[in-house]
Amino acid sequence: MSTIQIKNTLENANATISLAGRFDFNSHRQFREAYESALNDPAIKSMEIDLGSVDYLDSSALGMLLLVKEKATNANKSLALANCRGVVQQVLEVANFNKLFTIR
Numbered sequence: 001m002s003t004i005q006i007k008n009t010l011e012n013a014n015a016t017i018s019l020a021g022r023f024d025f026n027s028h029r030q031f032r033e034a035y036e037s038a039l040n041d042p043a044i045k046s047m048e049i050d051l052g053s054v055d056y057l058d059s060s061a062l063g064m065l066l067l068v069k070e071k072a073t074n075a076n077k078s079l080a081l082a083n084c085r086g087v088v089q090q091v092l093e094v095a096n097f098n099k100l101f102t103i104r
Contacts, residue, residue, distance in 0.1 A: 005021055005053075008034055014044070015044045018053070023056065024057065028064055044077060047068075049068070049082065051082065051083055052085070055087070056087065065101070066100070081102070081104070
């Protein structure tokens with residue numbers, strides 16, 4: 001079982017959280033730590049979750065994305081999903097995430 005790798009990048013007022021590998025329930029602690037640091041930084045105005053290197057995501061990953069969107073909205077930060085392709089893009093489309101998120 002491969003695990004998720006998460007990298008945070010800050011540039012100006014934008015935080016990018018890059019994910020690689022399997023994004024599933026086992027990722028929740030790492031993912032929460034990654035987005036909470038961005039949410040708690042008052043200098044950050046926008047967040048992007050880069051899914052370009054994710055090869056698998058499940059319903060718990062979708063739930064985590066919805067949760068971070070709610071928290072970002074409450075913190076007055078914009079949130080976008082980036083580099084969605086292949087299986088990830090298909091799952092997001094089936095779940096109608098294109099209606100809930102800005103997808104780049």
